[in-house]
Amino acid sequence: MHRTLQSAVPVMPGPLSDVRVVEACGPIGHYAGRLLADLGADVIKVEPPAGDPARRYAPFLPGVEAPENGLQFILLNANKRGVVLDLERAQERAVFLRLVASADVLLDSWEPHESARIGVTEEALLAARPDLIRTSVTGWGLSGPYADWAYADIVAQAMSGVMTLAGFPDGPPEQIADHQGHRTASINATAGTVAALLHRDATGEGQRVEVSAQEALSMAQETAMMFADINGTNRERTGGTGGLAVRIPGVGLYQTNDGWVYTLAAGTAGSGFQGVLATMDVLGYECDLRDEPWAGFIAESMNRSLLLQAMADPAEAAALAAKLEHIGATVADFFLRYSKRELYEVGQAQRLLIGMVSAPPDISVSPQLNARDWFVEIHDPGRGRLLRYPGPPWQLHGTPATLRRPAPLLGEHTAEVLAEIGVGAGEASAPTPHGSPR
């Protein structure tokens, strides 16, 4: 991503730099607008006078007043311009439709009953812009018995079948962090929108793009849906054991002297369990696994599928369990003596499939991410800060993603944008940042 705000490097146009998007979305669609903007689109975010609800979501940027301090809002709304319009008022709905008339894409998160209530109907939108691409991102989609149900991120995680797979058998099912219902809905909405743009480029025809968060997450059930369909069985949460009664040494989560690593040292990929031994050698860890009987056993049998086969036989399983216990205890002792980063970097150099369990501070200093200049710093004058942003999901060498402007202050671009469509600023409501959000 180019550091366009502080670098003199000429900016290549993004693949969507001719596209204008009007975003009238709750948090479910913020990431979609952000992705389209990163690809070059001019994204105009329409907020109610009290501001988007995510402006008030913790955690906050210290030293900055509400409603400009919500970090989630600042993150996912960078690269957009911000306009305040009160769509509850007929006059401002008319301005909104003029704005839509100037746009290629409307990204909204209105459930069917909500569109009807505020009177922004499909007919009105198409009258304003006949070739409009209208992307609807909602929890449940626009049809079906739950179309008007209330939605929150955790609800999509539950109803998509994803949440039942996470957690421990004796605890609750667990959500995946950082709003993966919103995120996957937004990612799918972006893909659908660009596909619709390709069709419009070719034919001049707009269309409706529709995303349901419940559906957007479904593929993340991994194999669970196929197990149910083919074998009639349901995968459930296993606490990270994958449902195996016996732990296979070198597979799964291990404690280090400062945290955790995850390894897959018993498959066909990478260097397998030999990679664990090689990592021990490089780090100078001494143990008896290079000696008999262990060395022979490891060479012949330390393969996940072979072990699983052998353990299916109860007689063999008992003898195996004793061997695996010694090997497993040795591996656990080894990992416990070193740091997660050295195990990760030395292990990967031995082609061991190993990853360090990285928390935000680890990710922030990742040598790999930083070597690739992935994080981008931009100055946010409205908030008086230099902000460090995570980069985009891809590096498009011909048409790079760019971070061009910070997240808008509430109503920051109302006058500017309305002037562009020939409307006086007096036609829009003033922001009421201290009013209560709807």
Added chain:
Amino acid sequence: MTTNGSAPGQANGAARRALDGVKVLDLTWFGAGPIGTRSIANLGARVIRVETQRRPDGLRIAPPRPAGNASLNVGGYFNNFNAEKQSITIDLTTDRGHELGLELVRWADVFMTNMTARAVRQIGMTWDAVHAANPAIVALYQPMQGMTGPHAEYAGFGAVLSAVCGVNALSGFERNPPIGVGTNYPDYVVNPMHAVIALLAALRHRRRTGEGQLIDMSQLESSVAALSGPVFAWDNARVDYRREGNRVPYAAPHGAFRCADTPARPDRWLVLACLDDAQWEHCARACARPEWSSDPRFATLAERKRHEDALETLIAAWAAEQDGAEALARLQAAGVPAGLVLNASEVLADEHLRARGYFVYLDHAEAGRRAYDGSGFRLSKTPVELRRAAPLIGEHTWEIATEVLGLSGDEIGMLIAEQVLY
């Protein structure tokens, strides 16, 4: 033929699709790659997947599969992610096989692989080789950590990536080890569908300018981008992230609560979320606990967050006496975001997903009639459809070898005997 994302009666394989005419060479395997090229196929592109019997996709071997059936063609893991593609078997590590691979590169508009850098070198499909063969190609490489940098050669499956990108450290409860979320989460939507966005955007640029390009997609960068909130908060406000299970900072109550067991469905969990004070009032009313909304400990979001343990204890005690489905219906009728933690059988049977036709049932020569995930997005005029089940390994070798590669029957026979088309 079955449609997804269009009104019944529409399409049925006849409608125009957004990527009709686009040609894709698919050198992906496992999860993160194939799901992306499947989406491109369902948009109408012709996707040719090159496989080899010598080293088949691990998902062709993995469960679930019908009991006792060892065929490479019946695994649900592979088949769901590869609907509508064509499969040719070529051993790209042979000289002649590599030439044929480059011939497919010249044929293609789009190239994608998620193999490691090492595997890409082994099959001779580096960016330099691909670009030299077809300068106008859009090529997406999706190694775990990108094509440059000190960790460019690092390898792993989604479970390793989940640890490195933050899924494990951010999810679950602080009291438990960071086990992750029970799946290789980034493989299934985040990484493949981020890739689809990049491919579509690059195709748009190509149609307008004739220029192809390289897309260097690090699965790590893509995954952190989708989990960017906590790292952004750390970098800019030194917010020390605490794993709080099913809580979020801006809503309360927000969690999963166990309902009464029934013989048909033990382990029934209800999720609910109150994002504002009005939803909390509606929740108290729907639960027939009016005293909750008059309790000063719960009067505002800030108060509810301060007393969240007590709040959750009350709701858990209420939930334990409820039938899950009835509780859900009452909460939703009151406008409270709520749902049940469904298992996969329940997802397949969910009346809403069924009414919307999300899952698609396709006939497969060996696997029979099986469920496939539909598309995560729908297009009203150029429907996203699954027109065919997944290919058998090498099912289209003859068709592609004759039509695309221009080989004669004799040549094909020889190449099969030499285990080049293999």
